[in-house]
Amino acid sequence: MRSPQTDTQVESAEIEIGLRTIPSRYFLSPLAGYTHLAFRMAIRELGGLGLATTDLVLASMLVSEKPKSMALIATDPDDRPLSVQIFSGLRDELVQAARWLEEHGYQAVDINMGCPMAKVNGNGGGARLMCDTENAQATVAAVVEAVSIPVTVKMRLGWDSNQITAPELACAFEQVGAAAITLHGRTRQQGFHGTVDLEGIRQTVEAVDHIPIIGNGDVRTVEDAQQMQAVTGCDAVAIGRGAMLDPWIFRKLAQVNLGESPTEPTAEEQIDFLVRHFTLMTRQHAEYSCLLFRKFAGWYGARLGIPEDLEDRLRRFDSFSEFDAIVQEIHHRHGERETSIPTALLKVPNGPIDKW
Ligand SMILES: Cc1cc2nc3c(=O)[nH]c(=O)nc-3n(C[C@H](O)[C@H](O)[C@H](O)COP(=O)(O)O)c2cc1C
Structure with a gap:
């Protein structure tokens, strides 16, 4: 168990994940349908972005090299550092996909354990994996053993408020060699409703020994990112919808960390x-x-x-x-109409979660 970082500790801009050094602690969280290669590259060029992750890719489709999956994992030498996110309810498929990625030169693999969609959960994948700690740990262990590139996990706090399993799972994954965990501070039952539970993220940060925990959820501004770090003690912050709303957020965070004032784009x-x-x-x-x-x-x-x-x-x-x-x-x-930072243009699944 470790103590979360405090304000008085000096934190470097870089962070180690497995054998990789990531140049910034502000990451792009995957948003299926949006965070494609072009968007990642355009954001990287603005500065300040650490790690980016592809949209989730179905492991079996990846291994079969289906055109849609190949398009999702399309990358470029300037699209670095990058992780490819895979999902499946079947351990062997995840193992095969991780091997495929390593053989094809990808530098890291992220296992999706947070997706709340019924079609993903129904096959035992995404957040459903969080419901059985032993199986989830064995799955991460199998993927870690299969490849030498870093294996990370992205998950939620748990299935619902009665099953907050993230601290226990993070420990279990650390023991079998996961290189980092990204934690969206909501349960699967919450979907995208309610607010992110920073205390829940903090408990997970405190539960692990040394691996980085990347806090995620509802970060829209520089101040939100700072709050995420201060309250949870997380090692890095992943920003999804906030990066769509303000692609300059990473540049602004880099400026603030250098003691400069953040600049708005002209x-x-x-x-x-x-x-x-x-x-x-x-x-x-x-x-x-x-x-x-x-x-x-x-x-x-x-x-x-x-x-x-x-x-x-x-x-x-x-x-x-x-x-x-x-x-x-x-x-x-431009400017003929009043400008605004759009807030509601990114669709999230809605309605009763059982129907997703
Ligand atoms: C449209 C949409 C697509 C998403 N796609 C993925 C995905 O492919 N993989 C994943 O791990 N999370 C996915 N997420 C979850 C986000 O990465 C993130 O965890 C969540 O939106 C909370 O962070 P944010 O408030 O910074 O967006 C998606 C979220 C949205 C709204």
Whole structure:
């Protein structure tokens, strides 16, 4: 058992995870459908990001090299450091997928034990794995034994408030060689409702001996990240939706850690980010990027204060020339509408959790 870091301890910007040195303690938490290669690369270029993780990939599909899975794990030499997140309810599939990743040059593997979706839990994967400590430990042990790259786990506090298993599981995973744990401070039963339980994360930090615990959940601002660190004593912070709402959050955190004031991006920087994001997407998806990019229209529209008609065009464009024309207009017309930091544009599963 260890004591959480306190404010008086000097913390370096870097952090070791397994044999890897990660340059910053602020990580990008995976958001399936959003944190794809282009988004990761565009965010990395803004500065301050430590580790990024791919969207969750079904282990069996990865090993069969299904095109959709290959697209999810697409990466680039500049997309480092990266972990690939796999999920399955079957231990052997996780082992095979981890081996496949190592053989194909990936540097780390993350096991999903937090996904609350019924189709994932129904097959014993995601958060369902947290319900049986012995099985979960044996699963992590098998994956660790199968590869020499670091194996990490991303999980929740437990299945529900009656089964807060994260502290016990974190200890069990540490004993069998997990390199780090990312902990979303909600139970599976909570889904995305309620607020994150920082005390629950703190108890897990205190339960392990030495492996890094990465606190996760509801970090939207520099102050939220600082609070997460101060209250839980976690070693690093993973930011998901907060990075969508403010891709500059990692840069701001780096600035603050250097004793500087965080700077807001100018409108031109934001437009550059929009163009960069799309351009990087076209490298992977060519013309299909026009379709894929549309779901970001509302976000850029609100952020840049672009009038509804332009946002609408961004929602419907289907050619590179149309994209260029829209960007030209944005240069002239951003700020016509009041700008805001969009807060509700990222859909989370809703309704009764039993129906997810
Ligand atoms: C749309 C969406 C997709 C997500 N996809 C994944 C995923 O693929 N793997 C995973 O471990 N967590 C996933 N999460 C959970 C996030 O990584 C994170 O744990 C959660 O959103 C809480 O952190 P945040 O408040 O910083 O977003 C997803 C969350 C959302 C909203």
